[in-house]
Amino acid sequence: MSAFVGKYADELIKTAKYIATPGKGILAADESTGTIGKRFSGINVENIESNRQALRELLFTSPGALPCLSGVILFEETLYQKTSDGKPFVEFLQENGVIPGIKVDKGVVDLAGTNGETTTQGLDSLGARCQEYYKAGARFAKWRAVLKIGATEPSELSIQENAKGLARYAIICQENGLVPIVEPEVLTDGSHDIKKCAAVTETVLSAVYKALNDHHVLLEGTLLKPNMVTPGSDSAKVAPEVIAEYTVTALRRTVPPAVPGIVFLSGGQSEEEATLNLNAMNKLDLLKPWTLTFSFGRALQQSTLKAWGGKKENVAKAQATFLVRCKANSDATLGKYIAGASGDSAASESLFVKGYSY
Amino acid sequence: MASFTSKYADELIANAAYIGTPGKGILAADESTGTIGKRLSSINVENVESNRRALRELLFTTPGALPCLSGVILFEETLYQKSSKGTPFVDILKEGGVLPGIKVDKGTVSLPGTNGETTTQGLDGLGERCKKYYEAGARFAKWRAVLKIGPNEPSELAIRENAYGLARYAAICQENGLVPIVEPEILVDGSHDIQKCAEVTERVLAACYKALSDHHVMLEGTLLKPNMVTPGSESGKVAPEVVAEYTVRALQRTVPAAVPAVVFLSGGQSEEEATRNLNAMNQLKTKKPWSLSFSFGRALQQSTLKTWGGKEENVKKAQEAFLVRCKANSEATLGVYKGDAQLGEGAAESLHVKDYKY
Numbered sequence: 029m030s031a032f033v034g035k036y037a038d039e040l041i042k043t044a045k046y047i048a049t050p051g052k053g054i055l056a057a058d059e060s061t062g063t064i065g066k067r068f069s070g071i072n073v074e075n076i077e078s079n080r081q082a083l084r085e086l087l088f089t090s091p092g093a094l095p096c097l098s099g100v101i102l103f104e105e106t107l108y109q110k111t112s113d114g115k116p117f118v119e120f121l122q123e124n125g126v127i128p129g130i131k132v133d134k135g136v137v138d139l140a141g142t143n144g145e146t147t148t149q150g151l152d153s154l155g156a157r158c159q160e161y162y163k164a165g166a167r168f169a170k171w172r173a174v175l176k177i178g179a180t181e182p183s184e185l186s187i188q189e190n191a192k193g194l195a196r197y198a199i200i201c202q203e204n205g206l207v208p209i210v211e212p213e214v215l216t217d218g219s220h221d222i223k224k225c226a227a228v229t230e231t232v233l234s235a236v237y238k239a240l241n242d243h244h245v246l247l248e249g250t251l252l253k254p255n256m257v258t259p260g261s262d263s264a265k266v267a268p269e270v271i272a273e274y275t276v277t278a279l280r281r282t283v284p285p286a287v288p289g290i291v292f293l294s295g296g297q298s299e300e301e302a303t304l305n306l307n308a309m310n311k312l313d314l315l316k317p318w319t320l321t322f323s324f325g326r327a328l329q330q331s332t333l334k335a336w337g338g339k340k341e342n343v344a345k346a347q348a349t350f351l352v353r354c355k356a357n358s359d360a361t362l363g364k365y366i367a368g369a370s371g372d373s374a375a376s377e378s379l380f381v382k383g384y385s386y
Numbered sequence: 387m388a389s390f391t392s393k394y395a396d397e398l399i400a401n402a403a404y405i406g407t408p409g410k411g412i413l414a415a416d417e418s419t420g421t422i423g424k425r426l427s428s429i430n431v432e433n434v435e436s437n438r439r440a441l442r443e444l445l446f447t448t449p450g451a452l453p454c455l456s457g458v459i460l461f462e463e464t465l466y467q468k469s470s471k472g473t474p475f476v477d478i479l480k481e482g483g484v485l486p487g488i489k490v491d492k493g494t495v496s497l498p499g500t501n502g503e504t505t506t507q508g509l510d511g512l513g514e515r516c517k518k519y520y521e522a523g524a525r526f527a528k529w530r531a532v533l534k535i536g537p538n539e540p541s542e543l544a545i546r547e548n549a550y551g552l553a554r555y556a557a558i559c560q561e562n563g564l565v566p567i568v569e570p571e572i573l574v575d576g577s578h579d580i581q582k583c584a585e586v587t588e589r590v591l592a593a594c595y596k597a598l599s600d601h602h603v604m605l606e607g608t609l610l611k612p613n614m615v616t617p618g619s620e621s622g623k624v625a626p627e628v629v630a631e632y633t634v635r636a637l638q639r640t641v642p643a644a645v646p647a648v649v650f651l652s653g654g655q656s657e658e659e660a661t662r663n664l665n666a667m668n669q670l671k672t673k674k675p676w677s678l679s680f681s682f683g684r685a686l687q688q689s690t691l692k693t694w695g696g697k698e699e700n701v702k703k704a705q706e707a708f709l710v711r712c713k714a715n716s717e718a719t720l721g722v723y724k725g726d727a728q729l730g731e732g733a734a735e736s737l738h739v740k741d742y743k744y
Contacts, residue, residue, distance in 0.1 A: 030584055030585035030588040030589065030636075030639070031588075031639070230389075230599065231599065234595070234596055234599035234600075235596070237592070237595075237596075238592055238593070238595075238596040241588065241589065241592035241639075241640070242592075247638075247639050277644070280642060280643040280644040280675075281389070281599075281605050281606075281642050281644040282599070282642055283642065283643075284638060284639050284640055284641065284642060285637075285638045285641075285642075285643055285673045285674075285675050286635070286638040286639040286673075315643055315675050316643070317638075317643050317673045317675040
């Protein structure tokens, strides 16, 4: 058969389509314990379970924020946590029209013989884990593959390995009722220009969709989470309209129309940058057969974290800040964002960290 | 770089887009000398140059026909022929707003070790030939790859070989100013059902677009000429709406939006069948970022040939029959065909010939 149509097919298609609803997007709140620790240390907050719970409660209960979201990606710990009122986060999200998702990969490991390239692990017992997550209320999953641009990178091995990992992950998810978000991140690190990024992104995406086809993945029940096409971090910036054109062109050349939505990662972009770029893409007068929205982590939470600083008395202010970014990105999915909506300086701060490891 | 930027890039993009103009399509009049011989013998006409020329003149000078066409594929001989008034066919077409195209493959040869599978030849010296054809006025080209469905077919070898051939041909065409029509025909021969045809079509198209990406072909300057997705020739027929649903879904899962148009081959379908199926596709309410049109040979010429019978006194009536099919298909590209085309003799006649060799 072409695409595997298991017992969850209709549900997968419906869920993927809902996540891609114009005006909504995804909050990536799936930082692992180690990663959230880095965020916390940046605001002098202790990395203990109660603080991790408090942050996520702050985000999920922000008045007015959930209507801007169609999904939230969670780390395993959070999937089983509750609000201070004792309501499971998963239920709270579902009651507010937000679909819970779960990060299922187990990080990257080196590919021996390459120049610092990696592959992603997590396939062992993935099916069983997906079943558990489905029972706990998750309806979509995320797996992050990482590629880099260099003189001889990404190598053919790295592209094939990561594409195959994404395809196996995707089909296992679909067998178990979870919509797989396919994330082949091409890192911004480097001094290359935007054309190089475009070429690599197109080559990688082409390999990814060939692999998905080989593994019988039902594209209508998937989402794509790619990098935007931009100059390297060491190169000069370009206007959002330029990023929009190169990005949408790359996607038009590689992503089959059957895919309902594309949910961009923000990489090291500042909150404002990420929003402006997404907005420019949605304003672009080029035929786009999938919706273009966000799956932002840092680019949704940065100024919120700063405003909170771990203190209870700052929660309302932090939630107001979070709402600003949610609304800005919701507008951006409709091409309606007007720059400078938040006057916050933190919103323009670059979030780029060289060689960033999650 | 991802796609190779030919010096003809803008022209290729403009020509490919023009061929995909809604309301227009392609007349495939590129029957080789041997193949046209079969057609002519079926109406008791001698296979001599003057008759081949007379047939094509009949078609190209049909009042009202050229506005229904955006392109005509020619065989090499025809590219250099003239009307009885001494006007080069190429000029007649151009003046009528029709782009001349040229068949550039050199037929199929067997793949040893397979069960009757083939690959297409014609790459040797192709660049030089394309240059000459461009000088003669051609602006697009055609290369037909052939695959079949069987218990073990198409084999991985056949898929890869044919996809590779198509990609090399496409890249060479673009280097030399010709828009490549990529034609991976999966023969209708067999007793398989429509699901099987869908599965094979999706697998083949995915391989084609991976190969095109590998060879740096600029998709915006190409066209696709696929088979429609139908049951095998020995299986029960299905309604046009079913053919439409399976066909468009297969394309959604494999053909990037950058491709401006899909121009279907008619295979062994009758004139009326082919038109109804195309019409149903254009009525389908689903994502179609490429226009859906025709590149018909037999399905445009069958009743015209019968009416002509090689006789000068039948030319006018034959031209009327041709116009009927041109208009019907033009309407089908807009989804407004009402099935009321006065059926010429043989319009409902199946044109399937088992194991058809062009």
